[in-house]
């Protein structure tokens with residue numbers, strides 16, 4: 346039976362490279378579903394994949410991970426379309442309005458932290474976040490909360506099955522959730538009392554740290570039902586997301602910088618640079634038995650100075666207590682936003698009904 350693989354943010358960068366790699370390995374045994382917010386770009390990605398793999402089964406699903414209603418609708422659509430879901434790659438992500446902290450960079454350059462700074466971007470990247478139409482912080486909603494809604498979907502009644510859960514967990518089979526996290530996920534950027542990162546300047550780092558924590562909590566709650574969660578770091582990859590760090594930097598200057606990056610790669614194997622290399626750990630996890638994976642490890646895509654790709658687990662700076670607390674807070678937020686959504690829907694029905702406002 347074909348394995349069903351859903352990838353969010355599949356129309357470019359690491360997500361698209363993963364799809365390409367999966368199809369290169371197995372064109373016929375897969376049902377690939379590209380979950381994207383922009384259907385024009387999604388269609389272009391699908392056409393590119395079908396050009397190199399004409400026999401592949403590649404479907405599209407409209408989903409904006411930052412929008413609660415879009416995620417809920419998409420999750421319902423998945424349930425209707427597929428009777429199983431083997432892999433759910435939670436890969437879509439944004440780092441809006443990134444600002445390069447030049448002062449922190451030069452300080453870091455002459456400190457003992459220089460390799461870590463280059464390898465993880467620690468301390469040198471800040472972002473300007475905003476509030477979205479659902480009243481949530483955009484980075485939190487896109488990178489974490491939408492994916493949380495998609496993957497977990499619990500009700501307040503314990504263990505009552507919602508959204509994707511019935512499709513993901515089924516007797517005798519395992520399913521995998523795989524988060525594209527980052528080495529820029531730092532405990533220092535995360536605050537349990539401010540999970541949306543409303544008060545800080547590093548929402549990206551906070552959201553990625555939260556995904557590391559959440560993955561651990563999901564394992565605690567769902568392993569018994571055959572659902573496993575893992576996190577990866579793709580390394581430093583040249584994609585739209587990284588180009589956005591210096592938006593006024595012309596493309597040809599990035600190309601000129603490539604030899605410098607290759608040189609840096611001699612000192613740090615985290616400079617994977619191409620989406621193909623960056624997708625290494627995502628691809629590697631596809632081939633693993635999830636029961637044998639370490640829930641406290643982040644699986645890193647690495648590329649050696651000679652250009653060889655490999656995956657390496659590294660212990661994450663996370664703990665069960667915080668992961669559980671985050672999980673509880675996300676559940677709480679979920680019930681709040683669902684309640685709000687219901688009220689909104691009622692209001693709009695009322696406004697459009699013949700007996701609505703103005704009809705009396």
Ligand SMILES: NC(=O)c1ccc[n+]([C@@H]2O[C@H](COP(=O)([O-])OP(=O)(O)OC[C@H]3O[C@@H](n4cnc5c(N)ncnc54)[C@H](OP(=O)(O)O)[C@@H]3O)[C@@H](O)[C@H]2O)c1
Pocket residue numbers: 353354355356357358359360380381382383386408409410411412436437438439487525526527528578579580581582583584585586587
């Ligand atoms: N590049 C790196 O060095 C690096 C390092 C660490 C982690 N990562 C992570 O890798 C993942 C993939 O990023 P990338 O580097 O491949 O960058 P990318 O090419 O910009 O890909 C990001 C993908 O996410 C999609 N996306 C963004 N917001 C979305 C939303 N609200 N709903 C649905 N899809 C949305 C984008 O779709 P659109 O085309 O519509 O924008 C795009 O397909 C991200 O989670 C990122 O945080 C990247």
